[in-house]
Amino acid sequence: MPPTERGKEWLASLLDLLGLETSIAATIESAEVDPDRGDSSCRLTVDHNNxxxxxxETFIGxxxxxxxxxxxxxNVSLNASLAETEQSSYVIDINGYRQERxxxxxQIAIAAAEKVRSTSQPEQIDDLSAAERKVLHNLLKEYPDLKTESRGREPHRHLIVSLQTAAEVEEIE
Structure with missing residues (x-):
């Protein structure tokens, strides 16, 4: 069964258990989750109109x-029994929440980059999910003079943005 159908079926079952009657649209989006790996993701969009x-608001939390x-x-349930090469990444959305986020x-990435560049001091970004930290890591890769790293343990893990050292910049070039 294609990932779009598996995802729709799984989410429809969950929505039914929650007593929410609505439809789900499924689309494949290239390289959304990890552009370096070339993965595609299956976006499952819950119709909020009904x-x-x-x-x-409760669904989003x-x-x-x-x-x-x-x-x-x-992601855990739908990929549990699949070989790594057969796994897909799933993005759940409702009412444009993911696009707004x-x-x-x-905006957070740009502000952090500007602050680190202007102060030469590392910037800590808190209150991010693992997926959001990954998005920021990927967004900040566009700045060759900056580096990112996640530190701490869940649920207090955070992202650190800092300037690359001269040696690190030379390694990239």
């Missing part, structure tokens, strides 16, 4: 905690 505002948990469960992450 849901109340409260249901949508404060700071996206619920939708992130659902996305994590989808991605735009906010781009």
């Amino acid at each position: 849901l109340s505002e409260a249901q949508v 404060r700071g996206g905690v619920n939708i992130d948990a659902i996305q994590y469960l989808a 991605e735009q906010r992450l781009q």
Whole structure:
């Protein structure tokens, strides 16, 4: 079964258990999760039109905690019995939440890059999910003079943005 169908079936079952009656659209998007690996991801978009505002807000959760948990469960459940070469990455979205969050992450990346460059001091970014940290790592790869690293242990893991040393810059070139 194609990943789009597997994902739709899994999410429809979860929504049914939650008592939410709505439809799901599934699309394949190239290199969204990890451009370096060339992975494609399956975006599962929940139709919010048949849901109340409260249901949508609950599905997303404060700071996206619920939708992130659902996305994590989808990825673990749908890939558990598959060989690594057959696995897919799943992105769960509702009401444009992921696009809005991605735009906010781009703003965070730009602000962190500007601050590190202007102060020459590392910048710590807190309150990110693992997926969001990965997005920021990828966004900040566009800045050859900067480096990123995740530090700490969940749930207090954070991202550090700092200047590359001269030796590190030479290695890249």
